[in-house]
Amino acid sequence: MELIIAISYTDGMELSEIEAFMTIQLVGSCTKAAEAMHLSQPAISRRIELLERKLGVPLFERLSSGIRLSEVGRAFLPHARQVLAAIEDGHAVRLLIEKLRDEQDRQEI
Amino acid sequence: MELIIAISYTDGMELSEIEAFMTIQLVGSCTKAAEAMHLSQPAISRRIELLERKLGVPLFERLSSGIRLSEVGRAFLPHARQVLAAIEDGHAVRLLIEKLRDEQDRQEI
DNA sequence: CTCCCTTACGAAGGCCGTAACGATT
DNA sequence: AATCGTTACGGCCTTCGTAAGGGAG
Numbered sequence: 001m002e003l004i005i006a007i008s009y010t011d012g013m014e015l016s017e018i019e020a021f022m023t024i025q026l027v028g029s030c031t032k033a034a035e036a037m038h039l040s041q042p043a044i045s046r047r048i049e050l051l052e053r054k055l056g057v058p059l060f061e062r063l064s065s066g067i068r069l070s071e072v073g074r075a076f077l078p079h080a081r082q083v084l085a086a087i088e089d090g091h092a093v094r095l096l097i098e099k100l101r102d103e104q105d106r107q108e109i
Numbered sequence: 110m111e112l113i114i115a116i117s118y119t120d121g122m123e124l125s126e127i128e129a130f131m132t133i134q135l136v137g138s139c140t141k142a143a144e145a146m147h148l149s150q151p152a153i154s155r156r157i158e159l160l161e162r163k164l165g166v167p168l169f170e171r172l173s174s175g176i177r178l179s180e181v182g183r184a185f186l187p188h189a190r191q192v193l194a195a196i197e198d199g200h201a202v203r204l205l206i207e208k209l210r211d212e213q214d215r216q217e218i
Numbered sequence: 219c220t221c222c223c224t225t226a227c228g229a230a231g232g233c234c235g236t237a238a239c240g241a242t243t
Numbered sequence: 244a245a246t247c248g249t250t251a252c253g254g255c256c257t258t259c260g261t262a263a264g265g266g267a268g
Contacts, residue, residue, distance in 0.1 A: 012125075037115070057206070087122060094181060
């Protein structure tokens, strides 16, 4: 008999939200981030709001001039970077394996 | 004048998909993973299918007896682990900062 | 017949974009 | 007036769950 109660690592966070966080931080505003991600401003704004709700703390300070990383946001930043870096590494592994497989196939012919 | 063409790190991958991948790998089947994640089997099956489509390669081999990690899946595994670990670290940072802030507040009273 | 995953399909919910708003320079 | 982010709202699209399908022991 096996018993598994629950497994959850992410509390519902999604990469699209973390991506929005990183992009805003990188380009300095929601407007530019929206442009860079080919989305509307409200879409970006909502993603950040969702992420903040899931974390339970604000990641940005809302100033009249725009938005700026909060203290928590600055602390969260390196972890967000790590998440996205791990994703890119995953992609890289896939590409590597595809290449190796191609070479294998070529030898078998 | 500034020019930002596009920013994308994830190719549309989402944490819910990676979470499903990890859970299946952990518990050994879609059925058990669905139970653990409080979702239906088809939901899990679809998430994996989506993830595989976004990566462009199959992560599991489908056997009549169930599903098992493919070669690519095994290579992807440590990166998936790293992604989820980074997420959990992010949570930890948030909690730490909340705690510090509480203590600050208490001193200010 | 049972187990496991996939496919089909209808329904619910989430996310997007446009538009309008409030605040600041 | 212009910039920037948020709120409101209608619509689409995605994802879910139930149910049915198909292969293997």
